[in-house]
Structures are given as C-alpha cells and as structure tokens.
Amino acid sequence: MPYEGSCLCGSVTYQCASEPVFQFNCHCRDCQKSTGAAYVPIMFFKSADLHISGELKYFESTGGSGRKIWRGFCPNCGAQILGKVEIAAPLLSIRAGTLHDPAQYRPNADVYVSQAAPWDCMAEHLPKFTTMPPPPGGRA
C-alpha cells in the first residue's frame, strides 16, 4: 500500500511505495522546538523510493550527534514535512502527521525519552530508549 501525504495547504505532496525502514516517536528537545509539540512521529524511507512534488524550504541545524539536520517545510503554509539527516544520508524522514491516512504510521519505539517533557504522553507497550538506539542492521 503506498504511503501518501501532504502539507496543510496541499502545495507539497509525497508518495512512497516501499515500507518505512524504521519509525519512531522522537521526544528530543530539537523536535520539540521545531514543532512546538511533545514529540515528532517520524517514518524513515529510502530517499530513492520517496517521490516529492512541490517545493520545500530547508532549514539547517546541528543535531545531538554533532551532524547536520535539514528540516523541510512548505514555503506556502509552513508545515514541516520531512527531515534529512547527515548521519543517515540515504534516508528521508517523513513527519507522520502529514500522511493522508495517519493510521499507516505504526511506531516501533520512543526515542530520546530522557528529554521528554513532563506533560508528554507515551504508549506503554513501545520500547523506550534514553537517546537513539543503534539503527537496525547496523551502521551503513
């Protein structure tokens, strides 16, 4: 089943026919600051499989790893759509709230729970990681 989504105004759309490589809720402070929310629901797809139409504006910051992160926003409505991480270059991360069908998102873990806000809510059944777990299959 393809994964499809868009920004708030619909200027930017995306589609991916392959399954996400991994997916988790990130509770780090950068995710909080860049969205204003308690956490960001993130799905990593292979960049080559993700087709994006419309123009994104990227903002650069430095992640906890010391490596660069670019967050892509719709220049028309300001919605955050995706992230590119220097440390995981062949992957793009989609913000799961932008899916046309948000039920397609099935998180496997909560990460950076050490930075979670006291008013954050987490599903009890998901594995919790203090920071970031090692990527499945090891580092490329």
Ligand SMILES: [Zn+2]
């Ligand atoms: Zn938009």
Ligand SMILES: [Zn+2]
């Ligand atoms: Zn984060």
